[in-house]
Every structure is written in structure tokens, then in C-alpha cells.
Amino acid sequence: MTGRDIYFVSNNINEMGGVTTWSHQMARLFAERGHRPRVTGIVPAPEELRTDLGDLPYPTDTLYSVHPPHVGPVRGVKGRLNLAERRRRAVREAGMREAAERLSGIFRNARPGGIVICTQVWAMEWVALADTAGMPVIGMTHESFGACRSSSRFQRVKRHYEGVDRLLALTREDADLWIRAGMDNADFMPNPLPVMPDVPSERTEKVVASIGRLSDEKGVDLLLDTWALLTHRHPDWLLRIYGSGEDEEILLKQRDALGLERSVEFMGRTGDVPGALRGASVFAQASRAEGFPLSLMEAMAAAVPCAAFDCAPGVHEIVQDGEDGLLAAPGNINELAAHIEALMTDKELRDRLGSTARENVQRYCTDRITQRWEELFGFLER
Structure with a gap:
């Protein structure tokens, strides 16, 4: 195979932090090896947290122009009867379907051998709605098992990544913990070294x-x-x-x-x-x-x-x-x-x-x- 279509899907494409750094580093590395990466975000990054990506040798997309409305869980009869909350939920669900269809349109351009890499579990909610037929889907968690276990993301990882082809943790130790938690599709993949400078520190400055x-x-x-x-x-x-x-x-x-x-x-x-x-x-x-x-x-x-x-x-x-x-x-x-x-x-x-x-x-x-x-x-x- 001369090169694959590799689709990265993240919460957004340019919020400063480790996931953004990793996504664009890997996309560049794959492009250098003859693959065809594409990086898609669900929502725009908060303006105060955006980082300048410069010129990129691959396409990027963002599914929403503004963040979709937040909705909380439905609690009891009172929650089910809350008309304002029901409207927000209906608007959000309709928007999700539309955004997922745009994502499906991107995926439909894949040639044989295409791969979807979902870097964050929130983004997986849209990937799960999209048409990924014929392409393996890899879900990632860029934090330790312990950090995820103590957060609201834990149950979402178990729910949304249960059916993906691989759930990738960052270390073998974390992957083993995910397997013990019932995720039989867990494996691990370390991050690559960002840069190997030609000139190291002399370690003389105080x-x-x-x-x-x-x-x-x-x-x-x-x-x-x-x-x-x-x-x-x-x-x-x-x-x-x-x-x-x-x-x-x-x-x-x-x-x-x-x-x-x-x-x-x-x-x-x-x-x-x-x-x-x-x-x-x-x-x-x-x-x-x-x-x-x-x-x-x-x-x-x-x-x-x-x-x-x-x-x-x-x-x-x-x-x-x-x-x-x-x-x-x-x-x-x-x-x-x-x-x-x-x-x-x-x-x-x-x-x-x-x-x-x-x-x-x-x-x-x-x-x-x-x-x-x-x-x-x-x-x-x-």
C-alpha cells in the first residue's frame, strides 16, 4: 500500500496542550511517510487557549462554527417536563446528526485502507454517529488510567470506546488496568519524542x-x-x-x-x-x-x-x-x-x-x- 487516508478526530484542532501537539506531530510524521492525514475538530477552541499552527501540509476541518448548547442529564419527572431543557436537547441532537453527517462525508472520500483515530472520548460521540463503514476505528485516552478513573470521563470511555477496534492507552500498565476494567480491546502506544536537538544543554547555567x-x-x-x-x-x-x-x-x-x-x-x-x-x-x-x-x-x-x-x-x-x-x-x-x-x-x-x-x-x-x-x-x- 502506497499510503493511507488517516483521519484524526479531536475535540478541536488548535487548543494549546498535549493532545493538539500530539495530533499535529503525528499528522506531519504520517504525511512525511506518504500517508494522507486529515485533522478534524468538533468545535472551535476557546479563543484564549488557541495556538497558532502555522502552515500545515494536510487539511483541517471544524464541524461546528460555535459550541453546541450544553445539556445536562435528565433527572426525574421534573427534568422530563422541563420544556426549555427538552428544546435545548432537541437542538443539540439535531446539530449532532448534522455534524456527524458532515463527518461521514469526509470519511466517504477514504480510499481502501483508511483509518479513523479518535483522540478524545468527547469527540467519539460524533464519530459513533458517523458512517465509518470499512474503516477500523481507534479510540485514544491521553491520560493515565488513574486520572480518568477519578473523572467523569471514565464511564464515557467505557461506553463510547467499547465497540472500537482498539482503545489505546499510553503505557502497558494503563492498558492492563483498562483490560481489568472490562475493556478487552485495550492496548498501548507511547507518544513519540517531539524533537531531538542537535545541541544538548551544557548544564552549566544556574x-x-x-x-x-x-x-x-x-x-x-x-x-x-x-x-x-x-x-x-x-x-x-x-x-x-x-x-x-x-x-x-x-x-x-x-x-x-x-x-x-x-x-x-x-x-x-x-x-x-x-x-x-x-x-x-x-x-x-x-x-x-x-x-x-x-x-x-x-x-x-x-x-x-x-x-x-x-x-x-x-x-x-x-x-x-x-x-x-x-x-x-x-x-x-x-x-x-x-x-x-x-x-x-x-x-x-x-x-x-x-x-x-x-x-x-x-x-x-x-x-x-x-x-x-x-x-x-x-x-x-x-
Whole structure:
């Protein structure tokens, strides 16, 4: 087969975050290998969270011009008699059918060997209504089983992904947990390494870097509390936080309340992650929840040793504690501070871990991961 039509369907096509980064990275990789990717979003991303995608070598679509009306679950007789809610529900259902028909029209252009990859379970509600006849459907969950289990998404994953050809988690550990939860179609596929910079960090700058969205799950508030335990002993070191998000204002207030104005710099979003990492000697991550964190992989590729909370299987799948990074119990800021301090003060340790990290992370190189995807496509086609 010379190339496949590969249809990515997500909640939207350009909201900043890991799913968007992954979708467009994989679409580019498939295009480079002669496939014909197309990325479709259900709704527009919120304006304040949109990212500029630049020129793309493949088509993109968004099914709705505005977000469809929200409807809640029907509760009791009173809910069934609520005329306003019934109208909203009818409008939403009619809109879903129309949007699903547009999606069907996109899928009908597929040549033999076409594949549908639904990256988020909410988007699967439209994929399930669309005509996917003759094409395998892969459903994905880009978070750990534990994070999903504690959210409203868990029951939706079980309901909407039950009949897909594969439910892909990010790690074998998560896939096993999904199988135990009754999803016999579960398997796993790690994320590919976003970039392998030619020039790694020299690890000589007195800078600890963190990269990620400024939101609760990324734990930047915990990182600030961690840094407050260190800065008085290391006043010549800086913590640079790259990223933007809904919690930026409250995090700035927290920084100032902790007296960290001189030692913590909020750098905003960066379009040059390798450059940011070349200027750092240590990478810190204090996330409450993760899937398969790209930022850890990016830091390791830059030979910057990581200290992170072991908050998900994806974290300890990427970072081997004591071999190519240091892991702390989730939420334990004292342990995380000790790990960061060890890397700050022991150049031999950070050089050893950083060099090993750059070597080890290449097991996720793009060629290997893309090959695994193509092997999965071939298997599902049989």
C-alpha cells in the first residue's frame, strides 16, 4: 500500500496542550511517510487557549462554527417536563446528526485502507454517529488510567470506546488496568519524542526550568512551594517557568506572596523549547496528573536531568528513577525539593543523569513510534 487516508478526530484542532501537539506531530510524521492525514475538530477552541499552527501540509476541518448548547442529564419527572431543557436537547441532537453527517462525508472520500483515530472520548460521540463503514476505528485516552478513573470521563470511555477496534492507552500498565476494567480491546502506544536537538544543554547555567500549561493539573503551585524551600540556600539559582494558562494570575500572586519575585521568572509560552532547555541545567515537574508528558521527553532529549512527581505510569515509563532522572512521591514537595537540590549542587550527578537521559529517551524516536502505528494499521486491516 502506497499510503493511507488517516483521519484524526479531536475535540478541536488548535487548543494549546498535549493532545493538539500530539495530533499535529503525528499528522506531519504520517504525511512525511506518504500517508494522507486529515485533522478534524468538533468545535472551535476557546479563543484564549488557541495556538497558532502555522502552515500545515494536510487539511483541517471544524464541524461546528460555535459550541453546541450544553445539556445536562435528565433527572426525574421534573427534568422530563422541563420544556426549555427538552428544546435545548432537541437542538443539540439535531446539530449532532448534522455534524456527524458532515463527518461521514469526509470519511466517504477514504480510499481502501483508511483509518479513523479518535483522540478524545468527547469527540467519539460524533464519530459513533458517523458512517465509518470499512474503516477500523481507534479510540485514544491521553491520560493515565488513574486520572480518568477519578473523572467523569471514565464511564464515557467505557461506553463510547467499547465497540472500537482498539482503545489505546499510553503505557502497558494503563492498558492492563483498562483490560481489568472490562475493556478487552485495550492496548498501548507511547507518544513519540517531539524533537531531538542537535545541541544538548551544557548544564552549566544556574537555571531550573519547567514547561507546561499554567493549570491545576500541572501543579505549578506545588512547584512554587517546592522552590520556596530551596531559594534561600541557593539565591544565585533561578526557576524559569515556561507556559501560559488560566492560572497565570493566581500563580503570580502566589510567587509574590512567597517572596520569590527575584528567583522565579514566568517566561510565557515559548516557540523554542530546545533553546529554553539549552539554557537550563535541571528540569522540574510537579504535576498532579499526567499522561505521557512530552515536556519530560523534551528535557531528556536536551540532556537536562529531570526531577518530577511520579504521578502516573507515563512518568515512570519515561524516567528511570536514579538512572536518568529522579522521581518523588506525588505531592511530596520536601522529597521533590531534595531531588532538585541534589541536581543543583552535584554537577557529576546531573551530568551523568542528563547524558543517560538523552541516550535512553531515543527509544521513543519518531521512526520507531511511527513504525509501530503502521504495524497496528496493518494488523487491524486483516
